[in-house]
Amino acid sequence: MKKLVVIGAGMASGRALEHLFEADASAYEVTLFNAEPRGNYNRIMLSPVLSGEKSYEEIVTHDDAWYAANGVNCRFGERVTAIDTARKVVVGEKGEVAYDKLLIATGSAPFIIPVPGKDLPGVVAYRDLEDTNAMIDAAKPGARAVVIGGGLLGLEAAAGLRLRGMEVTVVHLMGHLMERQLDEAAGYLLRKDLEKRGISILLNASTKAIVGSGKVEGVELADGTTIPADIVVMAVGIRPETTVAKAAGLTVNRGIVVTPQMVTSDPDVLALGECVEFQGQLFGLVAPLYDQAKVVAATLLGKEAAFTPKELSTKLKVTGCDLFSAGDFAEGDNREDIVLRDPSRGVYRRVVLEGDRVVGAVMYGDTAEGSWFFDLIRDKADVSAMRDTLIFGQAYQGGSPLDPMAAVAALPDEAEICGCNGVCKGTIVKAVTEKGLTSLEEVRAVTKASASCGQCTSKVEQVLAVTLGDAFTGPARKTMCKCTDLTHGEVRDFIRSKELKSIPAVMQELGWKTSCGCATCRPALNYYLVCDWPGEYEDDNRSRFVNERLHANIQKDGTFSVVPRMWGGLTTPAELRAIADIADKHRVPTVKMTGGQRIDLLGIKKENLTAIWTDLNDAGMISGAAYAKGLRTVKTCVGKEWCRFGTQYSMQLGVDLEKLMWGSWTPAKVKLAVSGCPRNCSEATVKDIGIICVDSGFDIHISGAAGLHVRATDLLGHVETEAEVLEYCGAVLQMYREGAWYLERIYKWQERVGLETIRAAIMDDAESRKALWKRFLLSQSFAQVDPWRERVEGLESYEFNPITIVPALAAE
């Protein structure tokens, strides 16, 4: 009988042995090494063991009786120290074993991030029963656990520890959970579910050190915060365990390289499982490992077989968190998305089509149809015939498509239109006919239909249209973009009423039709969130236009212009000298005065931006925000300090206004001016906000424009002191920030809401004005940071520097 030695008694080699014994029980005499002091158990089920839902005995695959019945010589608890391929022997801790064929199934080792404190007692990985038992021992109710890594394994560990009563925090480096398997929307729902179970989730959090003296006491993050911990679970990933194979001289890249027959670079040595690399690919899920096991058994018996990787699907084994992902769910031009969201039930379903075939699917909340979609992906089935109803799943196939209006007309009165508020068709029809409603807004106000998540908006409108017949005048609605049926106003209202605090949250809860928005809605949502949740929302720089991302204005040739702030348009000889020196030093091709009384340095290459900002910062200047949908400039005339006609100190007032408002983000750009007398030398009457000084005080003007449209300001009101000017102007700006649509200038906003509304809130109602003023100051307390200095100090340095290529070329 030939001799087979197997290194590693995991799930993959266990399955291979099953196939081998089934096909020919007498082909080999088998010796099985395992470093763990036990045989093959179902490692996937460690999570239920951790949570207490199962015991170890329940997850054993091969017990002693099985090994005995198959004549396997078990060397459990014994490490293999070397392989000698020349002599064809395996060296174990307790002696050598000769082989005719060798199967390496060493699996993987957890990746331990190289931070200080990683070796402290209380830091565990999550790979085997020992790790699991260590966690169970530590899991006293009320004790604290930190799980590093928000992938599949980390979250299962977190959920298990939470079920055992621990306080659990998950620290994840990326912006959403399980980013390999889920898109942002599904990641958002998962986070929400886990938080509901009392697990804290920290995203974009990088671990700096594990702290403690003698044992783990906490985890320190890169931002300086420390989370107390009695146990730290490291679940950031795995890497193939190839030490022995490498030492034996087998070809190893990231894993042990194998042929489609699962043979390594030595013809008598096979390998399978998480330790192998096949065509550049590694394997961590069980399905491909079982396919490999079949091939290994065949190859060992001299039969033809070849391994081909297949589509994979993932499920999270956390009771109550229902998610599923399969195939490739990236977007593409030749690809189309079909998205179904049911915000009130927390359901998200996205199917990705390429031509007539399903290539990927992500689901959250209701994954009952997962296996059906997985079959469609695997079988590359033609779905053109059921495309319209595909997203609803298998049960809905076979119906014929309907005209939506006819469909709504055909609905019975008791049919539910708005799921959130439980409004049926009859209620809407009754309200329309009895109260004489004619617009969607009226229907919404009276019946509450579409007032919660807004997803049924178009359906409500169809009911209105069917009810009114010819009297329906059609919508004056302009939706934000093709990604949603909601208008800017509706989106803003929902962001506040539903306390939506991230872009994925908005997209899920408001039923976005695309998976990650477009270049129109993303910057708008980013602004709305910045405005509504100061200090809480983290600005998404990927949703900002290049100028606001790089804090400079892009020019036609791809270079940038740089404008330092000059408060109120005032400067000094020292500042001018510094600017002149900097322009010389950096060979600035053009230096120009702007219309807002600033100096513009043009023709700066992107990679030189931080260098020039460093010099400007050193000379005491900060970003002039000439690129921002935000406060740009306050222009002034000389006023009472010098002018023989001046009535007030307009220069100082301009400086004060600019110091108050700089750094604020607004729906569109905002420019101010202060004139010292009605001769108006600073052209305040064509600014967004203009102050005209008079003997008795200050006239506050708003809503001027001097661009594509020319429009003189309207007088908002008169105040007597400089302090009032600041408060009233701050309140107006805040009202505009909160009320306008993205890219809507102040004058457009005023035309929409009416000057009287603004005057009532600012001039007539002191309480409302003071509240706006307070909110503006709160927002400013987070906004007034010089973006140049942050970047000079290294923030987002990848934005400014091209990649340098590694000099070595890889030729093939």
Added chain:
Amino acid sequence: MSDTTWFVIGSVDDIPRRGARTVRIRGREIAVFRTADDHVFALENRCPHKGGPLADGIVHGRKVACPLHNWVIDLESGRATGADHGCAEEFAVKIEGEQIRLSVPEARAAAE
């Protein structure tokens, strides 16, 4: 095309998600994009409209909006989408491990 030199330009994590960085190879400036789902694409860093630097645009789905005049370019083909016509040259990308490799043919480099 016989020229199959693959340039190693760095790792996927060198590029921000939904963003891009540029690299100069054989005298040409190339924008290397990374989508939200970690797919990597490479195009000549010139919008077919007026030569805008595509690497500075907003990346959404598998498209990028040019920062100069908002043409939307398909990252897979380099073609302008919608009513606009034109094409930015695309370059083959392959990912090996975490490494991005880029194939930039010599032939047309001299034409610039």
